[in-house]
Amino acid sequence: MQSSEKSQLKEFNFAQKKKISLYSVGVNLFLSLIKIAGGLISGSAALVADGVHSLSDLAASLSVYVGIVISNKKSELFPQGLYKVENLVALVSSFAIFFAGYEIAKDVLFGELTQMKSLSAALIVLGITVLTTYLYSRWERQKAIELNSPSLLADSEHVKSDFYTALVVLVGVLGQYFGYPIVEKIAVVVVIYFIFHSGFEILKEAIKVLLDASLDHESLDKIRAILEAEPRIRSINSITGRNAGSFKFVQLDLALNTDSLKEAHAMAHEIEDEIKEQMPFVEKVVIHYQ
Ligand SMILES: [Zn+2]
Structure with missing residues (x-):
């Protein structure tokens, strides 16, 4: 490969990464809006909680986008390049994820019981969420491997956990509807587990790279x-x-x-x-x- 081709490939990869991370911002914006709206209309606390979680995902994906843009810059002050900004951003995202988990635990586990107003509104939103997160995480994972991007791979893993989270929220919504609030609380505990797990994975990977762990x-x-x-x-x-x-x-x-x-x-x-x-x-x- 010629060096001009090589730099073209790099430019192409960079443009791709930037575009995909912007798609993630769009997906998270869409999901947080429909979940919070659907949660309020249906009266499902679990769905509102999941919407709050998507809002924190939105913040995280926005910072990944910014990280990718910054990491391509080289300067006199940073002659080795700013490659690690991408890992630094992943580190910050993990804290945003931990915070969302904490907020949900506080609101739903220790908040008041709510009455289900519209089961169909909750089911429609969850159906859309399940489909969107399943398809998007598969597509993004494939792109992340092609582009060898740690931040996109972390994001696709996260979207996959969002898919499982939606399934658990579905169980919680059904539990609430049929008069078993304990099912809803258990669903929320599982959601929180997924949130902390994905946060921890992202944190671990970011710290390894930031501390110059060996190549695999x-x-x-x-x-x-x-x-x-x-x-x-x-x-x-x-x-x-x-x-x-x-x-x-x-x-x-x-x-x-x-x-x-x-x-x-x-x-x-x-x-x-x-x-x-x-x-x-x-x-x-x-x-x-x-
Ligand atoms: Zn998430």
């Missing part, structure tokens, strides 16, 4: 396989790497089959290009050779 085994093995197929490498002393945003940074310590410094330098460049070509999200390879 799969990537390290793939790099090793590429190096082992190269006959000009005498021995591989070490392979290390880290993530930043959607990208991977690799460091190699190699012994090369040459005594010429000039030749070794050219080889190092070729090895870097080879790795970048086979692994599109490797941004940089630093090679020490002897």
